[in-house]
Amino acid sequence: xxxxxxxRPGSLAWSNPLAWWWSLLTLVSGANIAVWFLLYDQLHxxxxxxxxxxSGIEVMLFLCAAYVFGCAFRSLLPxxxxxxxxxxxxxxxSVVVGRLVATVAEVCFVMQWAIVLHQLGTMTGAETTINxxxxxxxxxxxAECFSWYAVLTTDYLGSAIENSxxxxxxxxxxxxxxxxxxxxxxxxxxxxxxxxxGIAGYLTFLVSVDVPxxxxxxxxxxxxxxxxxxxxxxxxxxxxxxxxxxxxxxxRGEIPWMSLYFSAAVWASLALCVFYAIxxxxxxxx
Numbered sequence: 001x002x003x004x005x006x007x008r009p010g011s012l013a014w015s016n017p018l019a020w021w022w023s024l025l026t027l028v029s030g031a032n033i034a035v036w037f038l039l040y041d042q043l044h045x046x047x048x049x050x051x052x053x054x055s056g057i058e059v060m061l062f063l064c065a066a067y068v069f070g071c072a073f074r075s076l077l078p079x080x081x082x083x084x085x086x087x088x089x090x091x092x093x094s095v096v097v098g099r100l101v102a103t104v105a106e107v108c109f110v111m112q113w114a115i116v117l118h119q120l121g122t123m124t125g126a127e128t129t130i131n132x133x134x135x136x137x138x139x140x141x142x143a144e145c146f147s148w149y150a151v152l153t154t155d156y157l158g159s160a161i162e163n164s165x166x167x168x169x170x171x172x173x174x175x176x177x178x179x180x181x182x183x184x185x186x187x188x189x190x191x192x193x194x195x196x197x198g199i200a201g202y203l204t205f206l207v208s209v210d211v212p213x214x215x216x217x218x219x220x221x222x223x224x225x226x227x228x229x230x231x232x233x234x235x236x237x238x239x240x241x242x243x244x245x246x247x248x249x250x251x252r253g254e255i256p257w258m259s260l261y262f263s264a265a266v267w268a269s270l271a272l273c274v275f276y277a278i279x280x281x282x283x284x285x286x
Contacts, residue, residue, distance in 0.1 A: 012087060012088075012246050016246055016248070017248055018087065018246055018248055018251060021251075021255060021259070022075075022078065022087060024259075025075040025076075025078070025258070025259070025262055025263075026075055026076055028075070028262065028263050028266075029071065029072035029075040029076065029262060029266075030072070032068050032071070032072065032263075032266045032267070032270065033068060033069065033072055035270055036061075036064060036065060036068045036069075036270065039061065039064075039270060039273055039274065040061055040065075043057050043061060043273065043277050044057075044058070044061065056115070056119075056276065057273070057276060057277055059115070060112060060115065060272065060273045060276045060277075061273055062108075063108040063109070063111050063112045063115075063269075064108075064112060064269045064270060064272070064273050066104055066105050066108035066109075067105045067106075067108050067109045067112075067265075067266065067269045068266055068269060068270070069105075070101045070102065070104060070105030070108075071105060071261070071262045071265070071266050072262075073098075073101055074098055074101060074102060074105075074262065075258075075262045077090065077092055077093050077098070078251075078254070078258060079093055079095060079098045079242070080250075080251070080254050081095045081098065081099055081147075081150075081151045081238075082150055082151060082154050082156060082159060082217075083243070083250070084237070084238070084241055084242055084243050085242070085243045085244075085245050085250055085251070086242045086243070086244055086245075087244070087245075087246065088244065089242075089244045093242050093244075094238065094239060094240070094241075094242055095151060095238035095239075095242065096235070096238040096239045099147070099148065099151050099238065102147075103144050103147070103148075106140060106144065107137070107140060107141065107144065109265070109269055110136055110137050110140040110169065111137055112269060112272045112273075113133075113136060113173055113272065114133045114134070114136050114137050115133075115276070116272055116275065116276055117129050117130075117132055117133035117136070117173065117176045117177070118130055118133035118134075119276070120176075120177070120180045120280075121133060121176070121179075121180065123180075123183075123280070123281055123284065124180045124183040124284070126176075126179045126180050126183070128175070128176065128179045129176040129177075129179045129180050132172045132173065132175065132176035133176065135172065136169045136172060136173060139165055139168065139169040139172075140165070140166070140169055142165060143161075143162045143163075143165035143166055143169070144162075146158045146159075146161045146162040146165065147159065147162040149231075150162065151234070151238055152229065152231045152234030152235055152237075152238065153228040153229050153230070153231060153234050154221075154226075154228060154229050154234065155218070155221075155228045156214045156215075156217040156218035156221060157214075157215075157218045159214040159217075159218075160211050160214035160215045160218060163206055163210050163211050163214065164206075164211055166206060167203055167206045167207060167211070170199050170202060170203060171199075171203060173199060174196050174199040174200065174203070177192050177195055177196050177199070178196055180192070181193065181196070182285065183284060183285050184280065184283045184284060184285060185283050185284075185285050186283050187283070188278075188280045188283035189283070191275060198264075198268065205256075205257075205260065209256065209257075210257055213253055
C-alpha cells in the first residue's frame with residue numbers, strides 16, 4: 001500500500017509560533033508523565049480506604065496511564081483528524097493511529113469518572129449519581145462512533161454531534177457530583193465544588209467555542225459543495241494520507257481545544273486517582 005502525503009512550504013523553526021506551542025505541549029506532557037509515575041510509586045498496592053481496597057486504585061492508575069500517555073503521544077505528534085493535517089511526516093502521524101489512541105484514552109478517562117461517581121453514590125445512597133455513573137461510559141462510546149464517522153467521511157457534523165454528546169455526558173457528571181455535594185463536609189466538599197466549577201467551565205467552552213466551530217465548518221463545507229467520503233474510502237484515506245503543514249492559519253482553530261485537552265483534562269485524570277485514594281467516607285455529613 002502506497003503512502004500518500006503532502007508537505008507544505010515552511011519549517012517548524014523557532015520563528016514559527018507553532019514551534020513554541022508544540023514545545024509547551026511536549027513539556028506539559030513530560031511533566032504529566034512524571035506526575036503519573038510519582039502517583040504510581042505512592043499509591044500502587046496501597047489500600048484506598050474505600051469500598052474495594054487496593055484493587056480499585058490499581059484500576060484507576062491503569063485507566064489514568066492510558067489517558068496520560070495517550071495524550072502525551074498526541075501532543076508529541078499533533079494532528080487534526082478531519083483535515084488530515086499534522087506537524088511531522090511520519091506514519092505515526094496518520095489519522096488512524098491517532099484516532100485509535102484517542103478512542104482508547106477517552107474511554108478510559110470517562111471510566112475514571114464513572115468509577116468515582118459510583119463510589120460516591122454508593123457511599124451516600126444517591127441513586128441519581130449511581131445511575132449517571134452507569135450511563136456516562138455508554139454515552140461516550142456513542143460519541144466515539146460519531147467521531148469515527150466524522151473522521152472517515154470528513155463530515156464535520158459528526159464532530160459537532162460528538163462534542164455535543166460529551167457536553168451531555170459531563171452535564172450529567174456535574175449533576176451527579178452536585179447530588180452528593182451536601183453529603184460531605186470540609187475539604188471533600190470543597191474538592192467536589194471545584195470539580196463542578198471545572199465541569200461548568202468545560203461545558204461553557206464546548207457550547208460557546210467547540211461545537212459552534214464544527215457546525216460552522218460543516219455549513220462552510222455544504223456551501224462549497226464539498227462531498228463526503230464513503231466510510232471504506234475514508235478508512236483507506238486515514239491510513240495513507242497525511243498533510244504536513246506548519247501554517248499557523250490551518251492550526252488556529254485546533255490550538256485552543258488541544259491546549260486545554262492535553263493539559264487541564266490530563267490534570268483532571270491525575271486528580272481523580274488522588275481523590276479515589278483518600279478516605280472520603282470520613283467526610284460524610286452526619
